[in-house]
Amino acid sequence: MSRRQMHLAAHFPGVNNTTVWADPESKSQIEFSSFEHLARTAERGLFDFFFLAEGLRLREHKGRIHDLDVVGRPESITVLSALAAVTERLGLAATVNATFNEPFELARRFATLDHLSGGRAAWNVVTSSDAFTGENFRRGGYLDRADRYTRAAEFLDTARELWDSWTPDGIPRPFAHRGRHFDIAGEFTLPRPPQGHPVVIQAGDSDEGREFAASAADVVFSRRSSLEDGRAFYADVKRRLAKYGRAPGDLKIMPGVGVVLGDTAAEAQERAAEIRRQQTSPQTALLTLEQIWGVDLSSYDPDGPLPDIDPVVDPALTQGRTRRGDTVAIAEKWRALSREKGLSIRQTVIEAGGRQFFIGTPEAVATELEQFVRYEAADGFILVPHLTPGGLDEFVDRVVPLLQERGAFRTEYRGSTLRSHLGLPEPVRN
């Protein structure tokens, strides 16, 4: 029986509390050598692509720049262009916002990356933005939440028109696009990219986000943690494809996951607990709580009980971070959790906010990953290591060979483009 092989990608552990920056093994978050090490390791592991996130304004909390997590990162397309020089097959994926860019310029930058890398570029189209981020841009913060995906969709359509605009024998053809968000005309400056169109990734969870993914994306970077959640999400997004004349295989669903290995199950659990503790310092625990409660809680003891007051809504308390849902309900849930298990503030934050981890021996983790794919909860995974730059080493050395032995992962790159790794069809020319 031929097995569906999984796809693997890696995330550079950047700005958030995934990275355990206090670990002595943790090196620079900005020097090129860190990016190079992670990318080369991903390529050694025959990964599909290497993924960079984006944030266009430094986060602020209580009116001050957030200082507890990694802060600062390089500009993605520039780093990936340099990584194209030190890798040969690895896909290179940049998260770039569709609200604070213009289609001509961005289509050109991605087409350049695709040419320079011989067909390895990918664009994670994000729409997260608000007036706070807009303060760094000419455009400002004018765009309503509801308009962001319509702009993103038209943005992507326009980019595709630009990528397709040269004739097959390399002659520029005049181009014009007139729509609700863009009215532009001229000539594109590059021949069609080697992949036709760079691979498109989507990472939003709303109904609009899923619809956009189904209509236009090649990969979804999701955040589903359990097998059950994953299956529901997978079924929902795949079901939407038919409406757009697309087959289930045309869109790959890849949740972001953390992996912790150990020689025994107990050792892995112990390491995972320690990592979670490191990711959630006492200060981070209080800050997480303040983001939900909407008030200053600095007088609370992180090792003490949760506040019994109810949250207030203060949108200005935390800026530049995705909003949480119904905070009153979350607070209620957390208090219940804390009561039931007798947890302190910090323990509750760790327990409730714990990132998804595949935890266990390499064999057990390989089996679990396989199951996610077999039971249609994922087509593959985007690994989010907690250390820079060594965070992928162990997975590549210990888990990848097992997956390969079991026929669940490739043993060599067959093609040279990212589309070929992902088994995606060459996009049809407009």
Place this chain on the structure above:
Amino acid sequence: MLHLSVAVDQPSAYDAASYVALARLAERGGLDFVTLDDSFARPGPDALAVLSRVAPATTRIGLVPTVTTTHTEPFHVQAAVATLDWVSRGRAGWRLDVSTTEGEARLFGRRHAAVADALWQEAGEVADVAAKLWDSWEDDAEIRDVPTGRFIDRDKLHHVDFRGTSFSVKGPSIVPRPPQGHPVRVVDATDGQARRTAARYADVALVRAVSAGQAAAVREELRSQAAESGRDPDALRVLASLLVDLCAGEHAAEPGHGGGGPRPSPQGPLYRGGPVDLAELIATWHGQGIVDGFHLTPAEPLRDLERLVNGTVALLQHRGLFRTFYPGSTLREHLGLSRPANQYAVTKGTS
């Protein structure tokens, strides 16, 4: 000190290999930097991305892409240039340019074309805000202080709160201060307002001049304008920009041209002759203090760059007029420019 740089522009080259080959050749000649021109209005890849691709394939040479300030976002541009500095470990430059045509404006559909003077004024504001954003992180802002759980000292990060005539930026940058502090800013200072912007903000000014007299006059003007805007004129390098066609063997082959200087051409001042004559011209202009160096654009990229490196540069090295190895590793060091102080850092005595 003589400064030499070359353009690695090539028509219809979209892959990395040919740019890498030219940059490596220039690096073998010990040149200060290579430039790659760019515009949204003619075929060609994004110059900054190309030179970023070149960075890991070279070790010392400076990398100076053109990036327009007209239709781009200042915040994105400064972040990309700072990142080029990070990936090249201190070898980034940025040649500022403006986009004056309605054709370019139509590619964005956001604003109409404007006159060059106004756009160069805006370019000055972009240069200004870029420097502020590069300084918006102090060099030692990252502290990784485990006891207090702080990755950075936020008192060493600064909002720039910039309000220009056509844009504003809050800041700070998302990119920590780059290795050179400020990547090297290059401006073609041949024309009116561009010259004023260069005098105020550029580290390197390029001058398209057909005669020694003309070049010397522009350099003097740049230096005095720099002084007027409160800068040390010695912190500005003025390079003569020439198109060079070295097809003519060892010596000038054109009758009547022998040993002569550049001639006007539709593409700008053109030097046609042999590599030895070119060395003579460079040595003379530099020796007489007319310019600090040259920026040369080979007419036939590979052929002329080979002749330039193996002929002209070798001869200048032989005569002790040009370096035979890079004594430093950053572009600022090649140019003899110091690393700028951070405008937000509070002076803390001598420590």
